[in-house]
Amino acid sequence: MLARLTLTDFRNHAGLELRPGPGFVCLHGENGAGKTNILEAVSMLAPGRGLRGSALGEMARSDGPGGWGVSAELLPSRSREGLGDSDMPSLQPLPASEKGSVIGTGTLATAPERRVVRINSAAAAVNSLAEWLAVVWLTPAMDRLFTGPASDRRRFLDRLVLALEPGHAHHAARYDAAMRARNKLLAEPEGADPQWLAALETGMAEHGEELAAARGRTVAGLAERLVATPDDRFAKATIALDGGEGRDLAATLRANRGRDAAAGRATEGPHRQDLLVTHAAKAQPAARCSTGEQKALLLGLVLAHADLVAARRGAPPLLLLDEVAAHLDPGRRAALFERLEGRGQVWMTATEAALFEGVGDATMVHVGRA
Numbered sequence: 001m002l003a004r005l006t007l008t009d010f011r012n013h014a015g016l017e018l019r020p021g022p023g024f025v026c027l028h029g030e031n032g033a034g035k036t037n038i039l040e041a042v043s044m045l046a047p048g049r050g051l052r053g054s055a056l057g058e059m060a061r062s063d064g065p066g067g068w069g070v071s072a073e074l075l076p077s078r079s080r081e082g083l084g085d086s087d088m089p090s091l092q093p094l095p096a097s098e099k100g101s102v103i104g105t106g107t108l109a110t111a112p113e114r115r116v117v118r119i120n121s122a123a124a125a126v127n128s129l130a131e132w133l134a135v136v137w138l139t140p141a142m143d144r145l146f147t148g149p150a151s152d153r154r155r156f157l158d159r160l161v162l163a164l165e166p167g168h169a170h171h172a173a174r175y176d177a178a179m180r181a182r183n184k185l186l187a188e189p190e191g192a193d194p195q196w197l198a199a200l201e202t203g204m205a206e207h208g209e210e211l212a213a214a215r216g217r218t219v220a221g222l223a224e225r226l227v228a229t230p231d232d233r234f235a236k237a238t239i240a241l242d243g244g245e246g247r248d249l250a251a252t253l254r255a256n257r258g259r260d261a262a263a264g265r266a267t268e269g270p271h272r273q274d275l276l277v278t279h280a281a282k283a284q285p286a287a288r289c290s291t292g293e294q295k296a297l298l299l300g301l302v303l304a305h306a307d308l309v310a311a312r313r314g315a316p317p318l319l320l321l322d323e324v325a326a327h328l329d330p331g332r333r334a335a336l337f338e339r340l341e342g343r344g345q346v347w348m349t350a351t352e353a354a355l356f357e358g359v360g361d362a363t364m365v366h367v368g369r370a
């Protein structure tokens with residue numbers, strides 16, 4: 001859990017310090033006050049581009065000096081009893097000591113697109129943040145996940161995988177680099193150098209198979225969690241991975257050379273996988289469900305993922321739920337709060353404090369215009 005969060009020149013916040021307690025952290029305030037910006041700042045304590053997927057330079061306060069900083073004091077928080085999954089080894093022992101560790105990240109005015117990380121005052125790599133804490137979020141921007149392009153679902157899935165297997169980023173980056181180099185090589189007018197082409201395909205196969213296997217493990221883990229979830233007010237999803245697994249990728253790529261050269265891209269491989277989500281009770285693809293049903297399916301998926309992360313890491317992730325309360329009827333809202341109770345620190349936003357009625361012990365924060 002975060003015992004302290006400090007924002008410096010981050011979006012509309014020139015300087016903001018919060019001291020949240022464990023459990024619920026409820027941010028309320030008018031539209032545009034900067035509530036989502038606070039969640040985005042928390043998401044920057046993990047690797048990646050955060051919950052808006054923005055470029056780093058965009059996060060610097062527009063009338064500030066350039067550059068931004070987010071720092072937090074991290075205290076270990078344990079899963080509530082019964083949440084741990086003894087079949088799965090704990091991913092990483094939490095390195096945070098009982099007295100707390102300080103994580104800082106941000107950019108400098110002189111290098112707005114280069115992220116700097118310090119952990120307990122020592123310089124650290126961005127990817128090493130994943131060893132310290134996992135952050136899981138649900139935002140209104142994800143509402144079109146099931147109806148939008150497969151690339152959005154792949155990005156969503158990769159984010160889920162990353163929280164469980166930090167090495168995933170390495171394979172994804174290597175696969176992508178090899179694929180792009182192969183696409184370029186296949187477009188050479190005088191024909192591709194066969195040895196170089198074979199080397200790139202070996203690279204794609206090696207990293208691509210790891211990529212697909214990691215996605216497969218995450219989907220299997222989530223499917224198991226979803227089955228075990230009680231049938232309550234949130235629609236239950238069944239999920240599956242579409243395409244790309246269990247194949248000899250090197251042989252597929254070799255066989256596809258002519259076709260890929262004509263198409264100007266690799267036509268098969270894990271970069272074409274999709275996450276298939278179905279409403280279990282209705283046996284209907286999520287994309288054909290109502291808006292409310294889709295939201296409930298997504299919420300169920302995100303909560304199952306949070307449980308999986310808690311089981312794997314031995315500590316619950318930070319859960320960021322942007323404007324979720326406002327979109328639920330009072331009964332479902334109460335059911336959600338009940339379900340979130342005891343699942344570590346849960347950050348939520350709403351325009352009205354009244355939407356948090358019934359959360360029990362919570363840190364209420366009014367976010368005013370800066």
Ligand SMILES: Nc1ncnc2c1ncn2[C@@H]1O[C@H](COP(=O)(O)OP(=O)(O)OP(=O)(O)O)[C@@H](O)[C@H]1O
Pocket residue numbers: 010011012013029030031032033034035036037038058059060061062063349351
């Ligand atoms: N780089 C930036 N510098 C200064 N202000 C910014 C920057 N980026 C975004 N903002 C401002 O932040 C505000 C949006 O903040 P945010 O999305 O966190 O609001 P919110 O409280 O979540 O609102 P809502 O309830 O409408 O979702 C906008 O007024 C926007 O102009």
